[in-house]
Ligand code: NAD
Ligand code: AHE
Ligand code: ZN
């Protein structure tokens with residue numbers, strides 16, 4: 001079939017919206033009509049050329065929701081008409097990783113996914129002249145139709161709106177999950193969140209859900225303050241307005257350091273600050289942000305010797321096929337909010353505007369509705 005897609009032809013260039021060929025689903029694969037997709041900072045990271053795994057030409061996008069149109073041979077858990085959210089972290093429920101309760105990093109399709117290919121080593125997308133186009137993060141939601149492995153699809157309830165629940169495909173689950181599944185934050189905790197964007201705000205709402213007493217937000221863009229307060233931020237710090245040592249300021253503000261800190265910036269200097277702003281003896285710092293190729297983190301080992309821990313999380317530690325339908329229920333039951341964070345709704349033809357809004361720091365989430 002043919003479908004419309006925003007294609008990343010090369011790094012650093014705007015996406016080009018065009019008709020592309022899409023082959024049908026093979027064994028273990030599913031054809032999905034994407035109804036809506038969010039634009040995450042990770043899409044911009046890959047498009048910019050900073051991603052060591054970035055390959056071109058590719059169809060980016062990993063924060064979508066849609067409807068199953070056709071299933072390939074051997075697919076048993078889904079049928080046409082099902083509503084789904086594509087998962088960049090699969091859940092096969094049988095690999096060594098899925099069987100280990102300590103991780104959500106299913107490896108069933110990860111190797112080919114990182115090469116922009118389906119599990120059989122080929123791509124379903126091509127240009128009209130036959131040139132192959134690569135998949136992205138196993139999702140490629142910047143296409144009106146996409147083919148996804150069965151193990152990379154969460155089946156969700158049919159009454160949930162696509163233009164909101166697409167955000168659960170990455171930002172909502174990553175932020176809330178980092179608190180609930182990865183850090184397992186206790187009631188009464190003090191926490192600091194670095195970066196109040198599409199991920200950091202969901203960390204904040206996760207902290208409120210977990211019953212944190214103090215939620216400090218740190219961002220260099222004061223335009224993010226109002227939204228962060230709405231989601232539960234109790235204190236705001238703009239590093240540009242702190243004279244002197246930022247770590248010292250944060251340690252004092254949290255009465256000796258935070259129980260938990262979260263980096264949602266992808267900046268390795270911020271990651272160090274986040275680790276060092278943790279409480280001596282027990283503070284845990286969770287890295288969510290994705291850093292550019294070649295970037296490295298550092299601190300004095302003494303920071304760890306004296307009881308701080310450095311950890312990371314992908315997709316908030318969520319097991320997608322199990323946890324994502326539950327997060328959709330939380331949204332539908334009013335336990336979490338999504339709507340105010342979707343600040344802009346675009347068409348596929350205007351998708352590059354979503355990247356411009358992100359660059360200018362004017363959006364939280366832009367969502368493309370097909
Ligand atoms: P975003 O652009 O919406 O937000 C980033 C925020 O960080 C902005 O508000 C910006 O002003 C702030 N910021 C930038 N530099 C800062 C600094 N030096 N100090 C304080 N604040 C600073 O991006 P997003 O969509 O929220 O994504 C955030 C990060 O999380 C990105 O690196 C993204 O790639 C990553 N991410 C990781 C996962 C995962 O599974 N680990 C999932 C999604 C996104
Ligand atoms: N490809 C990059 C790393 C990108 C990365 O860390 N991706 C996160 C999800 S970001 C979603 O917005 C992730 O899930 N990582 C675990 C994994 O298996 O990819 C690089 O540096 O090579
Ligand atoms: Zn993302």
Ligand code: ZN
Pocket residue numbers: 090091092093094095096097098099105106107108
């Ligand atoms: Zn698995």
